[in-house]
Amino acid sequence: MAASYELKASARDRVGKGAARTLRREGLLPAVIYGDKKPALPITIPLKETTITLHKGGFLTHIGVIDVDGKKHQVIAKDFQLHPVRDDIIHVDFLRVSKGATLTIEIPVHFLNEEDCPGIKKGGVLNIVRHTVEMTVPADNIPESLEIDLAKAQPGDSLHISAVNLPEGCQPTITDRDFTIATIAAPAGMKETDEDETEEEAEGEAE
Incomplete structure (x- = not known):
């Protein structure tokens, strides 16, 4: 080490x-x-x-x-x-x-390609749920950070721990669920448009 x-x-x-x-x-x-x-x-x-x-x-x-x-x-x-x-x-x-020790520490999360993220370009906002993730890691292989690529993230997307390429031997201490690290919050105008389209579709089907 x-x-x-x-x-x-x-x-x-x-x-x-x-x-x-x-x-x-x-x-x-x-x-x-x-x-x-x-x-x-x-x-x-x-x-x-x-x-x-x-x-x-x-x-x-x-x-x-x-x-x-x-x-x-x-x-x-x-x-x-x-x-x-x-x-x-x-x-x-x-x-x-x-x-040979194993440590439990908080690893920071870094987001890649934020400037190219289609969800942000469309007016969405990156909402970071966890700035760090508690991990069990080998003492001789402590990752500097966890990286999440935003290059394909769209408005409304949730980014979970399963989207992270974890270093060998490293595991999150939360193992019972695929927890959220961040979301791309859709802009208010897009939400209203989606709701209107849903209502129009429902009305069309009723007719």
Whole structure:
């Protein structure tokens, strides 16, 4: 499993809000490494480097390495907290990732050929039901995104998970139905026209 980033860290023995504020004043960030049937490990990581890694994108879907006082831990970020006012990152939870592990993570959905979509060209609107899909994936084959091609989507179409070409070994956690990811909402004028045509057809049959 190739790591996409590496952060230097130190183990910490102080916890609580006061200790966290002190760390942040020193340019450090409280975090924790947990999972893999091992005790949780509270750590401090550099605020600047962690923020840069976060803003690169894919922070919650990329494998990383945390070097804790010389011992390297392979991890994936499971959650992070932001300051409610400043939007600064204030805490990160990392999950240990062992060789051959399977992870449950949210994979973002990307839509292709939106500018060529016939449904949108006819006045329809792309209505995204799910921006991400929770997937069970192998740790060594985490997809960057799920892709849905809109090149043939028409007004009124629903785009389901079955329309996605899933990477090998990856499965959605919802397995009991072909759930909707997005729809092409038909414009109001088209709906009215369709309804009028239906009524005229019904009247013609009645006559």
